[in-house]
Amino acid sequence: MIPLSEFKEGERGLIARVNGRGRFRKRLQEMGFIKGAEVFVEKYAPLRDPMELVLKGYHVSLRVEEAAQIMMEKLENS
Amino acid sequence: MKQDNITIALTGNPNSGKTTIFNNLTGTRQHVGNWPGVTVEKKVGTVVHNGYRLRVVDLPGTYSLTAYSIEEIVARRFLVDEKPDVVVDIVDASNLERNLYLATQLIELGVKLILVLNMADMAQSRGHQIDAGSLGKLLGVPVVFTVGTKNEGTKDLLDRVVEVVEDRDTVSRHIHISYGHEMEKEIKNIQDVIWQDPSIGERFSTRWLAVKLLENDTAVQDRVNSFGEIGKQILAQAEASRERLTEFYQDDAEMILTDQRYGFINGALKEVLKVTTKTKIDLSRQVDLILTNRVLGFPIFIFFIWAMFQVTFTLGAYPMDWIDAGVSWLGAVMAGLMPAGLVRDLLIDGVIAGVGSVVIFLPNIMLLFFCIALFEDTGYLARAAFIMDRVMHMIGLHGKSFIPLLMGFGCNAPAIMAARTLESERDRILTILINPLMSCSARLPVYVLLAGTFFGASAGNVIFSIYALGIALAITMGKLFRVTLFRGETAPFVMELPPYRLPTLKSLLIHMWDRSKIFLRKMGGVILVGSILIWFLGAFPRHPELTHNYGVDKEPISNIQAKEVASESSEQMPGSPELKAEQKGEVQAEALARLSQSYLGRLGQVIQPVFGPLGFDWRTSVAVVTGFVAKEIVVSTLGVLYVAGADVNEESEALRRSLRGSGMTPLGAYTLMAFVLIYVPCLATVAVISRETNSRKWAAFSIVYSLALAWVVSFLIYQGGRLLGLGV
Numbered sequence: 077m078i079p080l081s082e083f084k085e086g087e088r089g090l091i092a093r094v095n096g097r098g099r100f101r102k103r104l105q106e107m108g109f110i111k112g113a114e115v116f117v118e119k120y121a122p123l124r125d126p127m128e129l130v131l132k133g134y135h136v137s138l139r140v141e142e143a144a145q146i147m148m149e150k151l152e153n154s
Numbered sequence: 155m156k157q158d159n160i161t162i163a164l165t166g167n168p169n170s171g172k173t174t175i176f177n178n179l180t181g182t183r184q185h186v187g188n189w190p191g192v193t194v195e196k197k198v199g200t201v202v203h204n205g206y207r208l209r210v211v212d213l214p215g216t217y218s219l220t221a222y223s224i225e226e227i228v229a230r231r232f233l234v235d236e237k238p239d240v241v242v243d244i245v246d247a248s249n250l251e252r253n254l255y256l257a258t259q260l261i262e263l264g265v266k267l268i269l270v271l272n273m274a275d276m277a278q279s280r281g282h283q284i285d286a287g288s289l290g291k292l293l294g295v296p297v298v299f300t301v302g303t304k305n306e307g308t309k310d311l312l313d314r315v316v317e318v319v320e321d322r323d324t325v326s327r328h329i330h331i332s333y334g335h336e337m338e339k340e341i342k343n344i345q346d347v348i349w350q351d352p353s354i355g356e357r358f359s360t361r362w363l364a365v366k367l368l369e370n371d372t373a374v375q376d377r378v379n380s381f382g383e384i385g386k387q388i389l390a391q392a393e394a395s396r397e398r399l400t401e402f403y404q405d406d407a408e409m410i411l412t413d414q415r416y417g418f419i420n421g422a423l424k425e426v427l428k429v430t431t432k433t434k435i436d437l438s439r440q441v442d443l444i445l446t447n448r449v450l451g452f453p454i455f456i457f458f459i460w461a462m463f464q465v466t467f468t469l470g471a472y473p474m475d476w477i478d479a480g481v482s483w484l485g486a487v488m489a490g491l492m493p494a495g496l497v498r499d500l501l502i503d504g505v506i507a508g509v510g511s512v513v514i515f516l517p518n519i520m521l522l523f524f525c526i527a528l529f530e531d532t533g534y535l536a537r538a539a540f541i542m543d544r545v546m547h548m549i550g551l552h553g554k555s556f557i558p559l560l561m562g563f564g565c566n567a568p569a570i571m572a573a574r575t576l577e578s579e580r581d582r583i584l585t586i587l588i589n590p591l592m593s594c595s596a597r598l599p600v601y602v603l604l605a606g607t608f609f610g611a612s613a614g615n616v617i618f619s620i621y622a623l624g625i626a627l628a629i630t631m632g633k634l635f636r637v638t639l640f641r642g643e644t645a646p647f648v649m650e651l652p653p654y655r656l657p658t659l660k661s662l663l664i665h666m667w668d669r670s671k672i673f674l675r676k677m678g679g680v681i682l683v684g685s686i687l688i689w690f691l692g693a694f695p696r697h698p699e700l701t702h703n704y705g706v707d708k709e710p711i712s713n714i715q716a717k718e719v720a721s722e723s724s725e726q727m728p729g730s731p732e733l734k735a736e737q738k739g740e741v742q743a744e745a746l747a748r749l750s751q752s753y754l755g756r757l758g759q760v761i762q763p764v765f766g767p768l769g770f771d772w773r774t775s776v777a778v779v780t781g782f783v784a785k786e787i788v789v790s791t792l793g794v795l796y797v798a799g800a801d802v803n804e805e806s807e808a809l810r811r812s813l814r815g816s817g818m819t820p821l822g823a824y825t826l827m828a829f830v831l832i833y834v835p836c837l838a839t840v841a842v843i844s845r846e847t848n849s850r851k852w853a854a855f856s857i858v859y860s861l862a863l864a865w866v867v868s869f870l871i872y873q874g875g876r877l878l879g880l881g882v
Contacts, residue, residue, distance in 0.1 A: 105409060106217055108252045122451040128651060132249075137543075137651055
């Protein structure tokens, strides 16, 4: 398992676990960051933070420090 | 009318096209206000269909109904307490999975629901085939397709609403989303306790209450607590249930519930959604590759912002001139029509000049809001926030704070209104509080005058340093407020980046006008009262111990001043006769005497000791007081008091000579510039702060903190400078 923040552009993986607590974790879950969901790293912002992800067919941005809370299984065919 | 009071609530995710549907349903018959106690926009409209008068309430766009954000609290409170007859959930058909999450919560709430699959055309072009009939049966709710941007499906939707109201529809039934054996057991345990008091079940869905208690929802806990003894028993049971579940799942119950809801949606979508063709070329994605490109992203962003400024302030200058001329003309006409006296002075100097000074901002504000609506509705605003977040986050703000702060350099009033695009209340108030430190264009004349007078060739650098001081203070205060007033975890930056869309002109105009209207309506009153007050202070007492007859028509100084403000130039007012030089001198001498005797002048002398440590004399003190109405007035007041010549502007050589001769030092001038930068920008801004934070407390706080900060910083500059022997 590696944190989502270490993914490069164009890589994809499955969410294994969302760390963090309370409001933060709940909000991520509601937006679809749930175990087993596939995440594709679309790109990083020009200043390398935040990052843009494709999840459940929509685009969403997340700060790198927040993405570090999401543990992933990397999919190799990316 | 068969039944007159039918209420429909529109819910939906942000970017689901909810506002377009609302506009389609209600046309221009809408009223925009705020939800009580919060700054969230509330829109209500009416539509007549099949003999029913339907009241449509547009709830804030939310992704969920947990009571975490203000929007969610507002939406949920309305649904639970006001019990609308029908709830219409607008869903982005091309993004079903996440959009349906809200629907599962609405189903749980037990409301009468209609599901609207909006943007059906986009879903189709992406190759999504949705079996609406099966989806409706699975969820137990009627499903309608719409294309909001083309106004398709609106009538169909209204027909369905009437069907549901009349209980004629055949699809609606109450379904339960199954949360798995263990979870269901605990839900039942809690429900058993709730049922001991049958009156609770009449008001709320007991299943919903039980689920919310398992989610540790504080708003529901508070409510249950108010039920009395039974409430305590329910909470005790919920607590025990949650502990048991946490042990069983090795995770919080609320996480499991969210997982299960998505599981339910997944299961449903497997049956009703077919993705036939793979996406061809995603145009939006291609556009985004350029607009947020690592190299091009910033230059393009800067260009757009520059263009917005150009449109707002360059294009806006023309209608501003017309309004300015119109206001002056109106004043002149009134002056000609009415006999000289108190009423005329009040009308012309107080009412017309005062209201005119606000109305003049209207072109700016409308153009600015048009640009922002354009950014927002095309989806670019989210990208701007995406690009800028790294920078803004360093000072504890959100990427979206950037635009309001930048706009502050133009005019703080619309800039503060632009902070509405920030979802988090905390971010919004913080952005609003530091916004006035962005030096607005009305302050520039003061800098030009003082820097030009005392710093000669290096005036440009000095003015630049004032702007930089404002930015540095904004960063400092932002950080300070963040660790004192707005503590606690910051909301995560989970921001949807919606596909780029072409908005309709109609929706842009409605968007723009909604906000401009608020500005006009609410600001008018405050400004009117404020202007009359300052006029009163400058014009009274009416006949001070001025016995010398100056031989010309008496004209209170505030009149000259107001004209000066309105025209911002040394041109003669149309309709006012050219005064001969010596007459002019006499008028001005009288004006000085008059003003020094007025309440305003006396006030300046009384408060001068407060400003003494900053090196201000009583005249500067008066100028600072009048600047409370609007900053450019500082220049004309200084003109009146130092040269005893009212028709000055920041380029006036006479005023510059007088200032230099008055004993003011370069250090004193710099201190005054710093003070003008920091303290309360203008009455309009205070009014907007009060309006946008929906609290007089924040407006009062803003006044007090900016005055205190202005004094302290000016004190440090002045006394520090004297110690170091700089510019004395």
